[in-house]
Amino acid sequence: MTPALQLYSMRDCADQIALLAQLPALGITKVEGYGGVYDDPAAYRAAMDANGISMASGHFGLADIEADFDATMDIAETLGITRVFAPYLEEKDRPNTAEGWTALGKRLNAAGTKYADRGITFGWHNHEFEFFTLPDGSTPMDVLLDAAPQISWEADLAWIVRGDRDPMDYIQRYAGRLSAIHVKDIAAAGENLDQDGWADLGAGTIDWAALLQACRNASGDLIYALEHDKPSDPVGYATRSAAAFKTLWEATHD
Numbered sequence: 001m002t003p004a005l006q007l008y009s010m011r012d013c014a015d016q017i018a019l020l021a022q023l024p025a026l027g028i029t030k031v032e033g034y035g036g037v038y039d040d041p042a043a044y045r046a047a048m049d050a051n052g053i054s055m056a057s058g059h060f061g062l063a064d065i066e067a068d069f070d071a072t073m074d075i076a077e078t079l080g081i082t083r084v085f086a087p088y089l090e091e092k093d094r095p096n097t098a099e100g101w102t103a104l105g106k107r108l109n110a111a112g113t114k115y116a117d118r119g120i121t122f123g124w125h126n127h128e129f130e131f132f133t134l135p136d137g138s139t140p141m142d143v144l145l146d147a148a149p150q151i152s153w154e155a156d157l158a159w160i161v162r163g164d165r166d167p168m169d170y171i172q173r174y175a176g177r178l179s180a181i182h183v184k185d186i187a188a189a190g191e192n193l194d195q196d197g198w199a200d201l202g203a204g205t206i207d208w209a210a211l212l213q214a215c216r217n218a219s220g221d222l223i224y225a226l227e228h229d230k231p232s233d234p235v236g237y238a239t240r241s242a243a244a245f246k247t248l249w250e251a252t253h254d
Helices: 016-026 041-050 062-067 069-079 098-117 140-147 157-162 167-173 208-218 234-250
Strands: 004-006 030-033 054-059 083-086 121-125 152-156 178-183 223-226
Touching: 004 054, 016 041, 016 234, 041 069, 054 069, 054 223, 062 069, 062 083, 062 098, 069 098, 083 098, 083 152, 083 178, 098 121, 098 140, 121 178, 152 157, 152 167, 157 167, 157 178, 167 208, 178 208, 208 234, 223 234
Parallel strands: 004 030, 004 223, 030 054, 054 083, 083 121, 121 152, 152 178, 178 223
Antiparallel strands: none
16 A cells, blocks of 8 residues: 655645655655645646656645636546545634534535536545534534535544544544545654644554554545645655555554
8 A cells, every 4th residue: 555645744845846756766656636736737747647646636625616616627637636625624614513514514515416426536634623522512523424425534533633532433433434544643742843743654642553454444445645734854754654654554454
């Protein structure tokens, strides 16, 4: 299993096209897209092809999807994306009731239906706020998935931990909805504060050996995307984390 690299992790690299030439030597031949690399999809695709790199998944904001669905499809088709994930809500846009999350789920479900008609899998990518209990005692992530039965889920397991929930529980509960996994690590308390408390894969506190085994048990058709939200050394992070993933994966079994 070769993981993808979420390119948001590499956003501080000055030349995103030149970066693609570096990745194969790091053991990375798959990437996951985000808005910062979509300005010239044809040029980016040419650079990926020249370096033997593929992009099976990508992030698109829900507002962008709803404003111009065809534009997102054009980008996806040009880059070879077959799984699209809506990744985030600004704090001002986050519902604070179950009814609000149900409404969001219905919007996502409508988007998912449009993508499905074009042969694209669509899902949601979580952060921590989807796991903060609502006034009625419900959990936004559960409400959202219930309200959007047609969408899949890219589960960012480290954000689930930061939401004070057990990622193992969510892997098992929603095994049939999983389409991709974000693989990143959390530093020990008080460490890596300049990196918002994130760590290279395998250098943090998350038991990724157990989580990868659970993911592997849940589905044989998952994309695994390495991510670090604020690496101080992006290329070093990618190098070390790709190697750590290989070691962790080899320790799991079907």
